[in-house]
Amino acid sequence: VVIENSQTVTLNAPKGSIFGPDTTQAELFENAVKSQMSDFLDGKNALIFSYGVTNAGKTFTIQGSPKEPGILPRVLESTFQYIGEHQYPGMDLKPYLRNGVQSLDFHQVKQERITKAAIFASFKEVRTQFCQMYSRKEKMAEANDSQFALWVAFFEIYNEYVYDLLQPSLCSKSKKRACLRVCDDGAGNAYVKGVEMTLAYVLKLSGEC
Numbered sequence: 710v711v712i713e714n715s716q717t718v719t720l721n722a723p724k725g726s727i728f729g730p731d732t733t734q735a736e737l738f739e740n741a742v743k744s745q746m747s748d749f750l751d752g753k754n755a756l757i758f759s760y761g762v763t764n765a766g767k768t769f770t771i772q773g774s775p776k777e778p779g780i781l782p783r784v785l786e787s788t789f790q791y792i793g794e795h796q797y798p799g800m801d802l803k804p805y806l807r808n809g810v811q812s813l814d815f816h817q818v819k820q821e822r823i824t825k826a827a828i829f830a831s832f833k834e835v836r837t838q839f840c841q842m843y844s845r846k847e848k849m850a851e852a853n854d855s856q857f858a859l860w861v862a863f864f865e866i867y868n869e870y871v872y873d874l875l876q877p878s879l880c881s882k883s884k885k886r887a888c889l890r891v892c893d894d895g896a897g898n899a900y901v902k903g904v905e906m907t908l909a910y911v912l913k914l915s916g917e918c
Contacts, residue, residue, distance in 0.1 A: 734777045737770070742780055749784075750791050757784075785909070788859060797858040800825075804860055804906050806894040825907050860906040864889065875905040 711719040728737055742757060749755040757780060759767035773779025778786075789796075800818050805811040813821065863874040871889040892902045 734770075734773050734779055734783070738780060738783045742784070746784060746787050750788070785861070792857045792859070795856050797856040800908055802858055803908075806898075806900055808894075808898065821908070824905065859909045861909045862901070862904050862906045864901055864904050871901055871904075873901075873904050875907060 711721060713719055726741065728740070745755040745757060759770050761767050769777075769779060771779050771781050773782060800821050801813045802810050803813055803817075803821070865872050865874060871891060872886045873889055876886060887903075889904055890902050891899055894900055
């Protein structure tokens with residue numbers, strides 16, 4: 710990206726990075742996302758976002774459909790494949806602030822299960838076969854005794870307001886979504902206060918509310 714002046718920005722797309730209308734979701738993931746996914750699994754931060762005018766295909770590219778999963782479900786599937794049998798089975802941990810983790814007591818774990826059940830009640834499991842995104846599955850080495858827990862959070866920033874997309878009340882026409890705040894954890898890291906983070910074990914796609 711080259712900033713020409715205060716009103717003009719020029720994008721010099723790298724060779725091979727422009728995809729036509731016949732490009733499949735799998736091809737896009739393989740050529741545009743896979744390298745960042747590998748960096749992420751190696752512990753590096755990664756940012757993927759879509760930008761364009763209305764009806765340009767941003768949502769389809771990111772989310773996709775049950776038959777043509779987009780970037781997001783493919784990233785999650787890749788993560789689950791990589792973790793393999795090293796996934797932490799308990800529900801007694803939860804993210805705290807930006808990079809911390811806190812232990813939950815019995816009552817908190819019970820509440821987490823109730824909240825998770827309410828969220829997943831409106832979801833359906835992915836039944837499409839798109840695990841062949843890699844020619845070979847990359848998993849943790851068998852000798853590695855590390856365990857991993859994967860939490861997911863979905864929120865949107867609309868007109869400078871932050872909304873939690875995992876609120877079960879979203880399926881009710883009579884309730885409004887609560888606005889959340891972007892805060893600082895004291896170390897210069899931003900996080901969304903109060904956003905629901907759900908411990909994930911399997912990949913699911915959202916159903917209709």
